[in-house]
Amino acid sequence: MNTQFVGQPIRRVDGRLKVTGGARYAADFNLDEHVYAVIVNATVGLGRIVSIDQAAATRLPGVIAVISHLNAPRLAYHPHKGAIDPATGERLHVLQGDQVRFYGQPVAVVVADTLDQAERAAAALSITYAAKRPAVDPSASDTTEIMAEASKGPKAYYPADTARGDADAALATAPVRIDAFYDTARENHNPMEPHATVARWDGDRVTLWSKTQFVVNEQAEIAAIFGIPTENVQVISPFVGGGFGTTLRTWSHVTIAALAARQVGRPVKLALTRKQMFFTTGHRPRSLQRVALGATPDGKLTSIVHEGRGETSRYEEFIEALTAGTGFMYSCPNVRTQYRIVPLDTGTPNHMRGPGEAQGMFALECAMDELSYELGIDPIELRRRNEPEIDESTGKPFSSRSLMPCYDRGAELFGWAQRNPAPRSMRDDREYVGMGCASATYPVLFSPTRARARLLADGTAEIEVAASDMGPGTYTSMTQVAADALGLPLDNVRFSLGRSDFPPAPPHGGSQTMASVGSAIRAACAAVLEAAARNREVRPIEAEGSAQRDPEVAARFSMHSFGAVFAEVGIDSDVGTIRVRRALGVYGAGRIVNPRLALSQCTGGMVGGIGMALMERTMLDARDGRLVNAHMADYLMPVNLDIDRLEAHFVDEEDPHVNPLGVKGLGEIALVGMAPAIANAIFHATGTRLRNLPISIENVLTA
Amino acid sequence: MSDTAQSFPTRVDISLTVNGEPVDARVDVSRHLVDFLRLDLGLTGAHAGCEHGVCGACTLQVDGEIVRGCLMLAAQLDGAEVWTVEGLTETGALADLQAAFVERNALQCGFCTPGMLFAAADILAQGGQPSRVAIREHISGNYCRCTGYEAVVDAIETVAGARARGEEVSA
Numbered sequence: 001m002n003t004q005f006v007g008q009p010i011r012r013v014d015g016r017l018k019v020t021g022g023a024r025y026a027a028d029f030n031l032d033e034h035v036y037a038v039i040v041n042a043t044v045g046l047g048r049i050v051s052i053d054q055a056a057a058t059r060l061p062g063v064i065a066v067i068s069h070l071n072a073p074r075l076a077y078h079p080h081k082g083a084i085d086p087a088t089g090e091r092l093h094v095l096q097g098d099q100v101r102f103y104g105q106p107v108a109v110v111v112a113d114t115l116d117q118a119e120r121a122a123a124a125l126s127i128t129y130a131a132k133r134p135a136v137d138p139s140a141s142d143t144t145e146i147m148a149e150a151s152k153g154p155k156a157y158y159p160a161d162t163a164r165g166d167a168d169a170a171l172a173t174a175p176v177r178i179d180a181f182y183d184t185a186r187e188n189h190n191p192m193e194p195h196a197t198v199a200r201w202d203g204d205r206v207t208l209w210s211k212t213q214f215v216v217n218e219q220a221e222i223a224a225i226f227g228i229p230t231e232n233v234q235v236i237s238p239f240v241g242g243g244f245g246t247t248l249r250t251w252s253h254v255t256i257a258a259l260a261a262r263q264v265g266r267p268v269k270l271a272l273t274r275k276q277m278f279f280t281t282g283h284r285p286r287s288l289q290r291v292a293l294g295a296t297p298d299g300k301l302t303s304i305v306h307e308g309r310g311e312t313s314r315y316e317e318f319i320e321a322l323t324a325g326t327g328f329m330y331s332c333p334n335v336r337t338q339y340r341i342v343p344l345d346t347g348t349p350n351h352m353r354g355p356g357e358a359q360g361m362f363a364l365e366c367a368m369d370e371l372s373y374e375l376g377i378d379p380i381e382l383r384r385r386n387e388p389e390i391d392e393s394t395g396k397p398f399s400s401r402s403l404m405p406c407y408d409r410g411a412e413l414f415g416w417a418q419r420n421p422a423p424r425s426m427r428d429d430r431e432y433v434g435m436g437c438a439s440a441t442y443p444v445l446f447s448p449t450r451a452r453a454r455l456l457a458d459g460t461a462e463i464e465v466a467a468s469d470m471g472p473g474t475y476t477s478m479t480q481v482a483a484d485a486l487g488l489p490l491d492n493v494r495f496s497l498g499r500s501d502f503p504p505a506p507p508h509g510g511s512q513t514m515a516s517v518g519s520a521i522r523a524a525c526a527a528v529l530e531a532a533a534r535n536r537e538v539r540p541i542e543a544e545g546s547a548q549r550d551p552e553v554a555a556r557f558s559m560h561s562f563g564a565v566f567a568e569v570g571i572d573s574d575v576g577t578i579r580v581r582r583a584l585g586v587y588g589a590g591r592i593v594n595p596r597l598a599l600s601q602c603t604g605g606m607v608g609g610i611g612m613a614l615m616e617r618t619m620l621d622a623r624d625g626r627l628v629n630a631h632m633a634d635y636l637m638p639v640n641l642d643i644d645r646l647e648a649h650f651v652d653e654e655d656p657h658v659n660p661l662g663v664k665g666l667g668e669i670a671l672v673g674m675a676p677a678i679a680n681a682i683f684h685a686t687g688t689r690l691r692n693l694p695i696s697i698e699n700v701l702t703a
Numbered sequence: 704m705s706d707t708a709q710s711f712p713t714r715v716d717i718s719l720t721v722n723g724e725p726v727d728a729r730v731d732v733s734r735h736l737v738d739f740l741r742l743d744l745g746l747t748g749a750h751a752g753c754e755h756g757v758c759g760a761c762t763l764q765v766d767g768e769i770v771r772g773c774l775m776l777a778a779q780l781d782g783a784e785v786w787t788v789e790g791l792t793e794t795g796a797l798a799d800l801q802a803a804f805v806e807r808n809a810l811q812c813g814f815c816t817p818g819m820l821f822a823a824a825d826i827l828a829q830g831g832q833p834s835r836v837a838i839r840e841h842i843s844g845n846y847c848r849c850t851g852y853e854a855v856v857d858a859i860e861t862v863a864g865a866r867a868r869g870e871e872v873s874a
Contacts, residue, residue, distance in 0.1 A: 015805035018813025021748020164846035241814030471812030603851025
């Protein structure tokens with residue numbers, strides 16, 4: 001493999017556009033004659049719409065239409081499930097009936113000549129409801145846990161139940177054991193760019209300039225909802241201002257934008273407000289977990305029990321990897337995992353960076369830390385004593401696993417040896433200082449992808465895939481891959497993405513873009529070179545290529561990334577403020593295509609983990625399901641001053657099995673492990689074990 | 704509608720300069736500055752992120768001060784001098800910062816970047832070499848959800864040093 005550019009810290013090719021305001025995000029597309037749509041959201045958490053009085057709104061200047069279930073056309077809503085939609089249940093049918101399933105559900109849309117007029121009219125709508133009290137707290141007694149349909153049976157991707165040995169019996173007789181409950185908060189992705197769609201119909205064809213991490217799915221979903229052929233929908237999404245999973249699904253506002261545009265016969269721009277993003281664009285579900293560990297006095301695990309519950313909506317069964325890492329992280333003869341979901345009166349959750357792993361590994365890695373103190377064994381040494389030879393949950397070898405090399409490198413860089421193991425023993429002026437660590441993991445995913453390569457007469461090349469770049473650097477890394485595959489300088493390769501009429505790509509999530517899209521581009525480049533060699537006269541000449549994982553190899557190996565994350569916190573001895581003084585992550589993620597971009601992706605994920613540990617929590621009012629802090633002032637996220645020293649590193653790891661490029665992906669794992677490392681550091685600093693996220697000053701003071 | 708409401712103007716005329724060009728407009732009194740720029744003038748470099756002054760994505764310059772485009776009304780701008788990222792790109796006022804942001808990869812999705820550049824330019828305009836903590840504090844009103852902030856501080860620190868030494872930063 002030619003690696004002149006792959007592996008090099010190339011500057012991002014979209015940098016210039018982004019620092020000059022030239023990058024165009026969905027809401028930046030201004031069409032001639034377009035009008036504005038503003039969604040009206042339910043102000044009750046459960047019930048039914050009794051009446052909508054739109055007289056006052058309709059009289060306001062500029063108002064073109066008020067659309068609700070009373071006058072909206074019945075949409076086809078043909079069955080369609082994309083790779084990221086919940087396997088069980090049916091998506092919200094928007095503006096199709098009087099039922100309110102959750103607080104903030106769209107119940108009407110107002111279209112007006114200007115944004116201000118549409119907002120004013122939306123506020124003037126008078127809607128009455130017959131409201132019932134919603135169930136929004138998964139720990140409350142009025143909720144019932146269920147086994148998700150898609151998690152039933154041993155072949156399920158996220159099985160509801162797994163077991164090897166007899167974990168409960170082994171726990172009962174273990175010489176040393178810990179058994180604890182963990183609670184992680186509901187979070188919202190909050191990318192900087194709010195969701196937005198500009199919709200324009202030309203006859204029975206619709207074009208959507210839309211924020212999405214999965215353009216071909218948005219195309220297929222809108223086609224299914226409107227009952228039109230897939231090729232009649234064109235989705236254009238050249239730049240995505242952050243996503244972290246929220247734009248993987250095509251949410252109801254995209255349908256509303258298209259519906260409004262068709263109703264008024266003009267292009268419509270619809271941008272969600274920050275508040276509206278909290279209602280209808282998914283969230284990381286709250287988790288409630290129990291982890292119990294049994295061990296011998298010399299620190300060999302004899303039992304792991306991991307029981308987890310996550311939220312879902314009443315109408316779809318969202319499941320994620322809550323207990324998925326537990327089976328293979330450590331060597332242990334007796335392991336039992338249980339995963340259930342709790343249907344609530346909320347919108348459906350969806351994947352948020354490190355979906356499931358972030359919460360599940362929080363519980364498991366805090367429990368490992370607790371066990372290390374119980375045993376009096378250094379937490380890194382405890383993990384070393386339980387390092388497995390193979391994936392004991394499947395009996396397969398790992399394609400590569402660098403967990404202990406990550407710990408060794410991290411311990412050295414972090415100065416772990418300077419840590420006094422006794423809790424509350426280290427101090428710096430007013431602060432109690434604590435150091436903690438935790439493991440991270442994420443699977444190496446791969447999805448079939450196609451790519452198109454075109455050689456032009458001037459010696460340049462164009463590459464096209466319906467992929468996305470929500471920020472990590474797809475534009476840049478794919479240009480590197482193509483330049484190497486074609487033997488061209490970087491400047492001679494133009495990579496385009498974000499159009500549904502390009503060859504299809506998988507969701508830009510699950511850390512699979514580099515592997516899947518990169519491999520397809522290599523194949524397309526090889527194909528076009530071959531075609532060009534056969535036919536030296538014809539230019540431009542183009543070819544397509546595709547990539548899929550060899551099923552035989554996939555069946556032979558267990559494929560995961562691993563990492564070790566370290567945190568040092570300072571806790572004010574009087575007022576309990578919690579500061580992350582420094583954090584360091586070391587990852588074994590296969591080949592790193594662009595270290596300059598990869599390091600940034602990792603530190604960004606680590607900051608997401610700091611937010612999860614100490615700040616981020618979407619709060620619901622139990623009386624009516626209202627989202628109490630659905631705005632950026634009260635939904636706290638780390639700002640610059642919350643971060644001090646952050647470092648990410650990679651260990652050299654060659655994995656010939658995962659995919660032709662040998663890449664494992666980075667986006668997801670970078671968030672996993674940070675929260676438990678911080679919680680463990682807080683215990684080390686204070687001697688107080690805090691098992692609920694986010695950890696706040698009050699928790700430290702009242703513990 | 705009451706008499707008071709009827710006598711209160713719903714639209715006002717404003718004359719201002721935007722990126723050095725004179726602009727005359729009749730605007731809705733409720734029109735926010737960021738929407739005026741983005742929707743009426745097509746200057747989409749300032750981004751609306753939170754609509755209440757927290758995230759900083761709409762930060763731009765009015766009469767030499769950085770402001771939140773979502774917290775000012777267009778109606779307040781009569782006689783004002785407004786600069787957006789498009790304009791300062793053309794004048795070259797942000798060139799060294801822009802180059803340093805690209806060089807240090809101080810951006811990922813780029814949505815926060817134009818606002819971040821204005822906040823960065825503002826602390827650099829105070830002169831000298833600000834400490835990393837001072838930089839962090841000054842741009843703590845500009846959220847970034849992608850990079851982890853470290854590179855942003857590095858880039859601003861680099862430009863401050865280069866400016867203090869009279870050097871050029873190039874990408």
